[in-house]
Amino acid sequence: MLIYGLVNSAVLALMALGFNLTFGISGVANFTYGAIYVVAGFLAWSLINKFHLPYVVSAALTIVIIGVAGAYLYRFILKRIRGLVISEVIATFGIALILLELLRWAGFIGFNYSLPVFIDGSVEILGTYVDIQRLLVILLGIACISVLYLFTHHTKIGLAFRGIAQEEHTSLSLGINPDRIAALSMGFGSALGAFAAIVILPLGTITVDGGYDVLINALSVCIVGGLGSTFGVIIAAFIIGYAQTLTSMYISEHWVMIVSLLAILVILAVRPSGLLGHQKELEERV
């Protein structure tokens, strides 16, 4: 139970990181995120099974393609409506619908769409058998978070990211182009989504409806953790992850999604800026 909770938390953290990165930096609530996740899954699947590329190559290719596509999505569509909250939400949501329903229409439904695991087999930890893939999820989650931390604190682009997130006008006067950074952040966010898809999807099958679930999970983790705060996301992922695991074990599988909603409602009622949402002022959300 302890371990499955941990795995679940890592899964949630991975899902939420990309969304959180884009939102924290450019302020664009990327409702396309769930769709990007699913598209990445199918892209990797078709690269492996249709084009017969080796696994590592297709995984890397997927991440790059999705990242570039995300950046161009910002460059050509979202840039025009930056700052208009209603338009941003509607446009990204519309794009998500287009992608997901197009996939559904094209017939990507069924159980035969699943990605291969990295390493097959399972190990015994504390008396329970765990697939190696699940352990890898945890490890890669930790790795991803640390790389992200190093990236945002020690590289030029990363520092520009944080600059834009904190004070857009000042960074503009220091020669940082907000649109370029926002496009990059969208690209990085999408690439993280693709990465999460490739790591997590081998645990199950790729479904179109999964896109909506991923979006909801990412949203709830981000709201609970405080939008724009990476460590908030990690803590929230642990809270919601364990809560979901406990629920599915002791109550019923159906109630899992409801836990996320309850978490959101409680957090919003008690602490509207999220657990660790210092960066974004309270005023922005209430």
Add this chain to the structure above:
Amino acid sequence: MEGYRKERIARGVKARSDDIYAVMSYREMWYLLFPRLVPVVGFTVVAFLLPEYWQKVVVTTCIFAMLAVSWDFLSSCGLLSLGQALFFGLGSYTAGILNHYFHLPIYVTIPAATLIGGFFSTLILLPVIRLRGIYFAMVTLILPVMLGRVIEATRVFGGTEGITGLSPFPNIWVQLAFVIAGMWVALFGLRRFIGSDYGLIFVSIRDNDRATMASGINIYAFKAQALFIGGCIGAFCGAFMTHSYMFTGMPVFAMEYSILPIAAAAMGGIGTLAGPLLGACILVPLSEFLREFGSLRIVFYGLILVVCVVALPEGIFHYLSRKYNEMERWVRLE
């Protein structure tokens, strides 16, 4: 048109202010009445003359038009909702339960479901009423999905099967008259409401909620009222549809009921109330033609959403009203 610029002049009758008119002649009265009377009369007459299949389409159109108007009303109050399906579903289930378990007749269930549905929508959203912008949008996006899951999990009210065999309307004519009347009442009522001093508070909450608070107005109370009004309209749609289909179930929380109103509003012009109605009158019959494409329809809605929001942010209604209320001419640059 090198060396020229386009000059726009408001017509004389309109010049004083946005809602005060100086009506001097029958011609000017007709000028004001024309854009209001012709759609109302025309729509009603056409609806009653159509063959029965298309009359059903008209009913659906009116329902979506009302949902779109209520979405636009909420967004004029600064409450960006991505889940009209919540209101729709609550109204639908309330009507279904009242009719199925309490055997109430149809003329009781619809009004009751309208009020109870509106009340519950407000109650559910009350904890998050302090949120604004995308935060509110996120919660409203999640809620209908969640309620669907709750019903699936608990198997209450028929579970995944839903409740069937509800009492129908006497005939299609009653349905048509009822729903068309409802639509015009919702549109003109809300327009009048937004225009009044009381409605001004709602608009000011959208424009600057801090300033509204600083003026000593409890914005949360007003937001709750806006939710109740918007929720009631949505719930009426749900209750009406339930009796029209004689069924309520999990599909009432479907994404379509959230997306189509927004697409209609984006197409018709956000913030005008009449625009979303116009958008719905275009989109719903159009989607009827596209029925054979199945789930590709939602792709089509999404496409309209993106194109309208990004490329035509003004919307049809703004464009039309500008053409109608202003004279345009080319003048030589000095």
